Each structure stands twice: as C-alpha cells, then as structure tokens.
Amino acid sequence: MAWRYARWTAEHALPIGVAERRDLGTRVRAGDVIGAGATAGNVVRLAGARRLGIAAADLARLLRVSVGSEVVRGTVLARTGRRFARTLSAPTDGRLMHLTADGDLYFAPAAARWIVRSTLDGEVVRSDDACVAVAGAAWGLSGLAAYGPDAVGELALGVDAPTDELQPSRLDVRLGGRILVGGARIAAEAITRAHACAIAGLVAGAAPAAGLRVVYGNAITAAGSATRDDSPTVLCLVGFGTAPLPREVFAPLAALAGSRAAIHASSARLFVFAPADAGDFAQDAPDLTLAGDYGAVRPLANGRATAGEARFASEVTAEALRCGGEVIPTANVMPFDAER
Amino acid sequence: MTVSTGPRASVELGQTARTLSRGPVGAVLLHAREGRTREAVLRVALAAGVEVRSSIAAADGRSFVDLAQQLRDAHPDVVIARVDRAKGDELATLVEAVRLGCAAQRPMPHLFVLGDARAAATLATRAAPIPGETFATDADAVAALRALRRRDDETPPPRAEETERAARNIASLAGTDTLVVDVGGMATSCVLARPAGEIVAVHAVPLGVGAGADRVVADGGIDRVRRWLPTPIDAPALLERVFNRARWPDAVPTSPGALALEMALAREAIARALLDGAAAGLDVTGMRAAPVVALGGRLAAFPRAAQSLIVAVDAVEPSGLATIIRERAGTYETVAVVAPLWPRRSAVIRLRHAGGETEQRVARGGFFLMPAKGRVGLTATGANLRGTVEAGGLGLLVDARGRPVDLPQRDAERIPTLARWHAAVSALPV
Numbered sequence: 173m174a175w176r177y178a179r180w181t182a183e184h185a186l187p188i189g190v191a192e193r194r195d196l197g198t199r200v201r202a203g204d205v206i207g208a209g210a211t212a213g214n215v216v217r218l219a220g221a222r223r224l225g226i227a228a229a230d231l232a233r234l235l236r237v238s239v240g241s242e243v244v245r246g247t248v249l250a251r252t253g254r255r256f257a258r259t260l261s262a263p264t265d266g267r268l269m270h271l272t273a274d275g276d277l278y279f280a281p282a283a284a285r286w287i288v289r290s291t292l293d294g295e296v297v298r299s300d301d302a303c304v305a306v307a308g309a310a311w312g313l314s315g316l317a318a319y320g321p322d323a324v325g326e327l328a329l330g331v332d333a334p335t336d337e338l339q340p341s342r343l344d345v346r347l348g349g350r351i352l353v354g355g356a357r358i359a360a361e362a363i364t365r366a367h368a369c370a371i372a373g374l375v376a377g378a379a380p381a382a383g384l385r386v387v388y389g390n391a392i393t394a395a396g397s398a399t400r401d402d403s404p405t406v407l408c409l410v411g412f413g414t415a416p417l418p419r420e421v422f423a424p425l426a427a428l429a430g431s432r433a434a435i436h437a438s439s440a441r442l443f444v445f446a447p448a449d450a451g452d453f454a455q456d457a458p459d460l461t462l463a464g465d466y467g468a469v470r471p472l473a474n475g476r477a478t479a480g481e482a483r484f485a486s487e488v489t490a491e492a493l494r495c496g497g498e499v500i501p502t503a504n505v506m507p508f509d510a511e512r
Numbered sequence: 513m514t515v516s517t518g519p520r521a522s523v524e525l526g527q528t529a530r531t532l533s534r535g536p537v538g539a540v541l542l543h544a545r546e547g548r549t550r551e552a553v554l555r556v557a558l559a560a561g562v563e564v565r566s567s568i569a570a571a572d573g574r575s576f577v578d579l580a581q582q583l584r585d586a587h588p589d590v591v592i593a594r595v596d597r598a599k600g601d602e603l604a605t606l607v608e609a610v611r612l613g614c615a616a617q618r619p620m621p622h623l624f625v626l627g628d629a630r631a632a633a634t635l636a637t638r639a640a641p642i643p644g645e646t647f648a649t650d651a652d653a654v655a656a657l658r659a660l661r662r663r664d665d666e667t668p669p670p671r672a673e674e675t676e677r678a679a680r681n682i683a684s685l686a687g688t689d690t691l692v693v694d695v696g697g698m699a700t701s702c703v704l705a706r707p708a709g710e711i712v713a714v715h716a717v718p719l720g721v722g723a724g725a726d727r728v729v730a731d732g733g734i735d736r737v738r739r740w741l742p743t744p745i746d747a748p749a750l751l752e753r754v755f756n757r758a759r760w761p762d763a764v765p766t767s768p769g770a771l772a773l774e775m776a777l778a779r780e781a782i783a784r785a786l787l788d789g790a791a792a793g794l795d796v797t798g799m800r801a802a803p804v805v806a807l808g809g810r811l812a813a814f815p816r817a818a819q820s821l822i823v824a825v826d827a828v829e830p831s832g833l834a835t836i837i838r839e840r841a842g843t844y845e846t847v848a849v850v851a852p853l854w855p856r857r858s859a860v861i862r863l864r865h866a867g868g869e870t871e872q873r874v875a876r877g878g879f880f881l882m883p884a885k886g887r888v889g890l891t892a893t894g895a896n897l898r899g900t901v902e903a904g905g906l907g908l909l910v911d912a913r914g915r916p917v918d919l920p921q922r923d924a925e926r927i928p929t930l931a932r933w934h935a936a937v938s939a940l941p942v
Contacts, residue, residue, distance in 0.1 A: 188581050188612060212577040269577060270612045273638040274604070278576055278612075302584065302616035316759055381755040382748030390733075393726040394758040411759065413752035462760050464767040466753035484766035487815035487941050501764040 174313060174421045174457035174508045177448045181307040182292045182436045184322070187211065187400060189267060189282075191242060196299050200290045202434045202445060203324040206304045210242070210282035212269060221275025223260055224252045228275030235271075240301075242267045242282065249277065286400070291322045291434035293445050310443040311428065311453060313409070313421065314509060315375075317396030318440040319388050320405035323351060323373030327425070327433040327444060330374075331355040334422035337414075338376060340365045347371050351433045351442075353425045356416040360386050363404050373405035373435045375425070375442055377415035378469065384412075398437035407435050407442055410460060410508075411469030418471040418508065424453035457508035461500055472505060536563040536698065536717045537661045540586050540621075542593035542606045545571040551793035553594040556626065556650050558792055560657035561672040561699060561715030562590065570602045576609055583613035590622045590660060591642075592653070595635055597628035607639050615642060622660065626653050672701060672715045675808060679705035682806050682837075682844070691802035693782055693824060695811040697722020697761050700781040702789060702828075704799045712795050716785035721777040721810050726758035728780050736783075739919050740776035740826070742930040742940065743769065768941050771814070775823050775939075778811050782827035800831045807847075812838040817847045817905060818937040825850055829915050833890070833899045836909075846904030848881070851890065851897060852911045859894035861910060865903070878912040880936045909937065 186193065190209040200206055221228040234250045237243055247262045262268075266281035294308015330338045330352040338354030340362045348369055354362070354376030360383030366374055381394070387404060388397055394412065409417065417425075432445040458471040464485075473496050482492035482499050490501040539562040543549040550569065557564050565586040572579060583591075591610050593603050607623070614621050623644040625632040636644025647653040658672070675694045683690040683705035694701040700719045704712040718724035719731070729737055734747045737754065753773055757763060765771040790796045805828060807820050814820050820838045830850050837844040853859055855876060863870040865888045872882055874895075884903040891898050901908075920926040934940045 185584075188577055188584060212575070215575045215577050217576070270580075270608065272608045273611075273640070278608075280575075280577060300616045302618070380748060381751040385751070391730055393730050394755040395726070412755040413749075462756060462763050465769045466756045466760075466763070466765075466773065467749060468752075469756060484764070485941065486765045486768050486771040488764055488766065488771065489815075490764045501766060503762045503764045504760070504766070506760070 173454055174418070175311060175424050175453040175455070176313075177309065177311050177454065179294075179307060179309045180292060180312050180441070180443065181297060181305055182290070182439065182441075182443070183298070183303050183305045184288050184290065185303055185398075185438065186288055186301065187286060189269070189286075190240065190301055191267070193299050193304050194296045196296055198296045199294070200296060200306055201293045202290055202432060202443070204290050205287045206290045206296065206306065207288040209286055210267060211284045211286060212267065212280035213283040215269065215278055215280040216263060217272075218249075218260060218263070218277045218279055220250060220260055220271070220277045224250060224258045226252055226275070228273065231275040231277075232271060235268075237268060239268050239271050249279075289322065289324060291324060291436040292443055309448070310445050311424070311450070313424075313442045313444075315407045315409040315440040315442065316411060317394060318405070318407045318435060318437040319384055319392065319397050319399075320373075320403045320437060321399055321401070322437050323405035323435040325349045325351045325372030325433065327351050327353065327429050327431050329353050329426055329429050334377070334417035334419065338362045338374065343369050343371060345369045351375060351435060353422075353429070355422075357414045358406065359383055363387050363406055367404035371404075373407065375407045375409065375435065377408070377410040377417045378412050379406055379408050381412045396437070396440050405435050405437060407437075407440060409442075411462075413468045415460075415469040416471065418457045420455045420457040421508070424451060427451050427453070459505050459507050461506075462504045471508075472500075478502075536561070537589045537657065538563050538565045538587060539657075540565055540583060540588040540591045540610075541567040542591060542603050542610075543567070543569055544594070544596060544602050545569060548793070549594050549596070551791070552650070553592055553626065554788070554792040555794060556653050556657070557592060558714045558716065558788055558794070559650070560654045560661075561701075561717050562657055562661070563717045568606055570606060572606075576605065577612070579606065579609040580613035583610055584617070587617065588614065588621045589619075590624055590657065592624045592657075593626070593635060595625060595627040595631040597631055603635060604638060607635055610642060611639060624653055624656065626650065671696060671699070671809065672713070675701045675703050675715075676705070676711055676713055678806065678808065678839075679703040679711065680709055682804060683707050684709070686804050688804060689798065689802045690804040690806060691799045691828065692806045692808060693811060693828060694808035695778045695781055696720050696724075696809045698724040700724075700785040702782065702785050702799055704795065704802060712789075712798065714785050714789040714792070714794060716781070716788050719781045719784050721757075721774045721781065722763075723758055723761040724781070725754050725777050728777055728784060729754050731784055732780055737773075737776045737780050739926060740779050740930070741772055742927060742934050743772065744923055744927060745769075771819075772940060774810070775814065775819060778823050779827040782811075782824075786828070797831070800829055802830075803832065803834055805830060805834050805836050805850075806844060807836065807838040809839075812840065815941075816939065817845075818939045821847050821850075821906060821909065822934065822937050822939045825909065825911060826917055829917055830911075831915060833897065833901060835901060836904065846902060848904040848906035848909045849888070849901045850909045850911055851892075852915065853892060853895035853897050854912060854914045855892075855895045857894065859892050859897075859912070861890065861892045861897075861908075863908065864889040872910070874910055874912050876912055876914070878910060879933050881907050881909055883907040906937070
C-alpha cells in the first residue's frame, strides 16, 4: 500500500549548539520550531579545574552556568573559595560548549543561529541534545530517496498527468512556500528554478541522478542526502531518471492538493495533514519493475503469470514473470512500498 | 521548552538498549599524526569489514566543534582509535569531540581503543559515558568488530569469514599463495592467503555491484566506471543506471548493456578495494603476484567464464603467471591461466602440452587466448616468463597490455580497444 493514514514518528537531528528545544509531550504542528541554537565561532579551551585548583570531577558541581548556556562577557562560569575566591569568567559573549574529562571548558562565540522545524503534527516523544522526535497521525507516502533539508508547505500540483515532466516554465514565485508535485521526472533546471522561486519542496517519480549531483554535489548517493543548508528539497518516490507515478499514488496527490504537507528528508517521506476520511487513498499500488538497462523504473501492468526459468539476452538465467508479452526476471519486480 | 542542556545532559544521558542500525557497521577512525597509525587502524577496519565513514587525525586543523559535528553527522556505530605509549594524550581532544558529538546518539557508539594497554585504558576511561573497550591485538579488535556486526544485524552478514576460509583452504591445497576476490552487492573482498595459513584481508564495505554500486561511483567517479564499458554511453545516463541498480539490490541484468555495467562496476569495486588495501599498508603487490586467483560472489556468477576472467584480469592486474579459478555451485573450476608479459619489442610464447607444441608471437599490447588443455609447459623468448601450469577451460590468456592496464582517454580510441579485448575472449554476448 503506497498511501497510509497512520501514526508516524519523525526524528529531527539537531546540530551541536542547541539552546532551546521542545520538551517531551509538547504538542507541535508541522512547521513549528522544535529546536534552536547557534553554530560556534572560534572555539577556545579554558583551563577550568586547574585554574580553580580543584579536581576535574568537581568542576561540574561548581559551575555557575550550565553547559550549553549562552552568557555575556565577564559572566562568572565557576567560582570556588570564600574569602580568597578563585573564579573563571567568560572571555567573550558566547556559549559554554563542553566540559572535558580533564576539567577544562570549551567556550565559543555564536557565529550564526539555526532552527529546526517539525515535519509532523503531533507530540514530542524524544528530546535531547542530538534529536527531537515528533509522533503524530498523517497521511504518509514513503519515497525512495530525498535530498536537501526538511520542507513544510502547501501541497500543489505542478503537472497535469503522472507521466509528465515538471517543466521549469511552470514554476514562478507565486508558488513560493508550496510543495510541488511533479510527474515522472524533475530535471535539474526545475530543481534550481524552484529553489530560486522559494518553492519549499518537490515530489516526483524520479529525478535525474546527474542533475541531483549538480545541485547537491558529487558525494551524494542513491540513498539520499538530508542536509541542513539552504538548498532545494527533492523527494524521489520511485527511482532515478524517469519513473511515471502509478495512478494509485498520483490521484491522492491531486486530491490532497491544497492541504498542508511536509517532506521529512532523512526518512524520505511525504506527510500530508488531512483527515483520515479525506478520501479512499489507501489502495494497493502496482508493483514496480526496473528497465532492462536499469535506466528507468515503471509501474507493472496487472495480469501477469509465472514464466518459470527464462534465459535473457544477457545469457543470464533467472526465475521470470510474463506480463503483457514481456518476460521480466522476478528479481526485477518489487512492491511499491518494499523496504529498499 | 527546555532552555540549554544543563551540565549533565551532553555527556551523561542514560544509555539505551544498544541495537545497531541495519546495514554495515559504520566506523569513524581516530589516529595520530603519523601515517603508520592511520594505516594500522585502517587495516583493522578493512579486516573487520566495517564501513569507514570518516577518518580523523590528531593533527586535524578544524575546530573542536567542527570535529564534533562531523562525528555526529557520521552517526558511527563504533569509533576505532589507536594510541602509542609515548603519545597517549594525542587523541584526548578527539575523544572529547566524540563525547560532544556522539554522547546523545541513540544507540551510543562503542569506542574501541587499540595500541599500548595503559594509554588505551586511559583513553577509554576518558570517553565515559561512551562505552570504551581496549584490545591488546588487532585480531581481538577485528573479532569484536565482527561480533558487533552480527549481534543485532538482521541483514545477511558479508561473506568475510567464508571468503577467508576459502582462501586458507585453497592456499593449503595448492601449496602456494592464493588471492580470493569476492564481489558482492555491498562488499568487495580481496583476501591473500599463504600456505602456512597467514591471511591479508581487505573487506571493502559498502563497495559492490548491487546496493554498493552508487558508492563505487561516489568514491571513484562515474568516469572510472564508464571507461570499462565497450559501448558508448554518456555519463548522466550511466549515473541513472548505477543509482537505480543501487536501490534494486537483487536485480538481474537482462540486457548485454546491463551486464557490461555490472562487469564495469565489479572491476572498479575490486580496484577500489586494492587501493584501500594499499592505503592501509597491506601487501597489495603480493596479492597481484599470487599464483592462484579464486573468484567468488557476483564476480563468479557472470554467465560466461570469460566474463569473470576479463574482469578479474583488468581489476587485479596479475603480475605473474596466475591460474584463475571461479566458484560454481559450491566448488571451484579452473577458468584459464593468465600470462602477463611486457616484451621489449615482441616475444614468442611456446606451449608444450599433451596435444603437441604451440608457438605464438606476441607484440606489445597483445591480448588473446591460446587454447590449451591439461598440464602445459610455458616458455617465452623475449620476455621473462616460464613455468608449468594447469590450463583451464579457456586455455592460456596472454596479456601483453603492460601494468597498469592503460586505457585510451578518448572514446573513439577506447571503445574499439575495449571491444577488441572483449572479443578476444568472447566476453560479451553480441
């Protein structure tokens, strides 16, 4: 089943330097800030326990501010003694980053602010320095790979048919903030233009791998690449190159246009926030098959029969299916929602 | 809303049940400034078959927070460090970066420390609350890493142990050095076994012709794969095929083009594995000189023996007479004997076998099969090559292309050259 109304959990990784994050059990909506912090500037190591003349293990007890706190220049970070006190002060405005096992402190000025937004309506089920996880109910569609940061916006159609390619000429600034649904393919030109037009994200059957490399760099792989930088968000649902969307996948996308939606990049999922009874979307999608030259993926028509062992043009012999006069290796057929 | 994290939060979170994520074990390597410590820790990672997600030296010039962020983004299952007695504190800052970056990770990574026992124990203690373990020998660390992989991973384990066992057995039976090359979907192994039982192993993960195909391209570049294709194809179209192949781990190549792509990926995966081995200071020269080369996994499963043969010869580049065998249905069959030579001008090869005597002139760049069966005595005039070998089903492959095998840059020259080599051994269906 491609579309599913279910309770999902989305984990949102936090960079180092978190200053605020939502508490466990807090209700949030997709797009709400669930974590905020600052990236570190020039980090300095301050002699802590040694300067105060105490054991390293005692420094945590004597700290006047907690690790992770933002302080102004001159703030007393730790103090010991009464009449002849020894103190450790903040050398600049900044953040106390880390307490070492030796009793030293890493301190850094804030270089830039960052925020992390939720991609689900729901409640916070995990909240720590590394991650804030939100669990909530939504219509969800699992994709193959996502690239770029998480995206939140209103779902909108960018093509008329599931076999169409999303044309750059259809993208303009009036679509800013939306998550746009392409058809079988989104070329690199459309991805970069969408980003320039402030379109929140793109969803399609496939994107050209070479185009993705142009946008996201040569290090990307087929597994996707969730980032935090200012780059476009692309969700490939089926494969790379060209991959028409099955009707069972595209029709709900069209019907849900106008709803709030989010792309969770690290799990390559599209969440749409619409009532559970918004439509009869939870239908079995047809299986997918890989083209003989691996260049494309397409939905497989119904009406197939086992063909036993078959020998192909490559001289490979494998278990096969017969579908509409075509013989396909069983291994090259996969359910739409198979874990890959 | 939680404001700031408190002095305890970043380093003293309660530990959770330690279950590894699916797929290969991800490792970050920490090592001292010297290249030899990097080699030593990389050797352990390659022998254990873990995925090296990052390698950080004590001399790394980045800031402490940048290092911690890199460690957090790598999301390692294990951090492997190597310390020297005299420089035990050299890695202290990196271990602090591990604490800052990974202490809140769930599950928390393990810290494996190798090297001098006292320095290792001190370093492991500093890492608290990250669980640290110390190892007296590299073999202990490799065993622990493999156990870590098996404990929670539901995916089939890489064939590392199986490949090493096969290499030992063949080397013992043949009484000579044996290289086993096994290419899988997500792992490529090159294991050199000596008759006495000594093993030199590279298990490069995730490099392969299936789920690891995209990593072969990410590591080496698409042109490294494209150069092995005997038909013209532009890089963007090829990249799409590689990415689709990677997300379709069990796919079967039905067209000659797809089969040629898998052969190209296998060549490059083996070449990358050997490069990794060289970077770890392993005996890659010994691997190339092994008199027996056994092929396994997808490399042995190509429909024609000639396909396995040409891929192995192109990727391994044997430097001496080598008998190529491949795994078929649980046993090994002899494919051919490779006779590499680089004559000054031209050479004459003479084969003496049960059927009589065969003589063939070889020019530089020559690449062809000489039919022969059974035990064959080989001599060459004009090249340093002599021996007695057991010819396989395809006979003797004369390879006078030189080392390393040089491919023309331009498609107009490269494609006919590749087509000629493939045709010489009947490696591709027409």
